[in-house]
Amino acid sequence: MHLSLCTTLTLLGAVATALPGELISKRALTPQDINPRTGCPGYLPAGEFEFPHYITQVSKSEPDRSWGPQYFGVFTPNDVASIFSFDVPASRAGANCTLEFLFPRQEQLVTSSYEYSGGGSFFFTGFNPGSCPGPQTTWNNLPAPGPFPPFPPVHMEPGNAYVIDIGPCWVGAGTCVAGMTSTNDSNFRFFQDFNDCPIGIYTTYSYLT
Numbered sequence: 001m002h003l004s005l006c007t008t009l010t011l012l013g014a015v016a017t018a019l020p021g022e023l024i025s026k027r028a029l030t031p032q033d034i035n036p037r038t039g040c041p042g043y044l045p046a047g048e049f050e051f052p053h054y055i056t057q058v059s060k061s062e063p064d065r066s067w068g069p070q071y072f073g074v075f076t077p078n079d080v081a082s083i084f085s086f087d088v089p090a091s092r093a094g095a096n097c098t099l100e101f102l103f104p105r106q107e108q109l110v111t112s113s114y115e116y117s118g119g120g121s122f123f124f125t126g127f128n129p130g131s132c133p134g135p136q137t138t139w140n141n142l143p144a145p146g147p148f149p150p151f152p153p154v155h156m157e158p159g160n161a162y163v164i165d166i167g168p169c170w171v172g173a174g175t176c177v178a179g180m181t182s183t184n185d186s187n188f189r190f191f192q193d194f195n196d197c198p199i200g201i202y203t204t205y206s207y208l209t
């Protein structure tokens with residue numbers, strides 16, 4: 001499959017705001033999760049979500065290369081992976097955090113574009129809360145591994161939204177929570193953006209009432 005969309009993509013950088021050993025659920029969203037007003041996959045409730053505040057890449061074939069701050073998520077099979085970091089305010093400690101990847105179809109995007117080809121298998125790894133990526137980050141110098149349970153591989157394709165993880169926000173509240181997303185079979189490059197249809201990785205807050 002080869003798509004060239006125009007809108008914003010957020011990569012799969014799964015940053016898990018999920019918690020150590022307290023996984024609530026993992027699921028792929030269904031067609032019922034399509035926003036009926038916009039037709040976009042998934043919702044970003046106003047004031048109740050975070051976009052990644054830092055994105056960078058690492059490369060297995062260039063293990064000492066530092067990519068610094070980036071706006072795109074970039075993935076190549078078994079080589080380039082992307083790291084996404086979220087800042088969760090301390091005031092969100094009482095919420096549940098949902099980490100999700102929103103992947104609209106190209107024609108739903110107005111201000112962004114993406115390139116995607118391959119089998120769509122993606123892998124998410126969560127780092128230790130407070131261990132943030134920065135200019136020092138390379139394949140050989142990743143943030144510290146987290147206490148998170150392993151994330152099963154996710155098959156992702158355009159037109160869908162994927163919940164990577166749901167967990168209590170207190171785990172990362174008041175600091176950063178970052179994760180790495182990689183693929184073994186796909187080439188994918190997207191601009192993380194939330195205008196029009198949001199694309200890429202987001203953390204949303206929820207409170208049971």
Ligand SMILES: *[C@@H]1O[C@H](CO)[C@@H](O)[C@H](O)[C@H]1NC(C)=O
Nearest residue numbers: 077119121122153183184185
């Ligand atoms: C990629 O990983 C998935 C999940 O582990 C596996 O089923 C698939 O065979 C792998 N594909 C390649 C090309 O290695």
Ligand SMILES: *[C@@H]1O[C@H](CO)[C@@H](O)[C@H](O)[C@H]1NC(C)=O
Nearest residue numbers: 024094095096206207208209
């Ligand atoms: C978080 O999710 C769990 C499991 O569904 C639920 O028991 C708990 O009440 C939720 N907390 C909030 C603040 O929504």
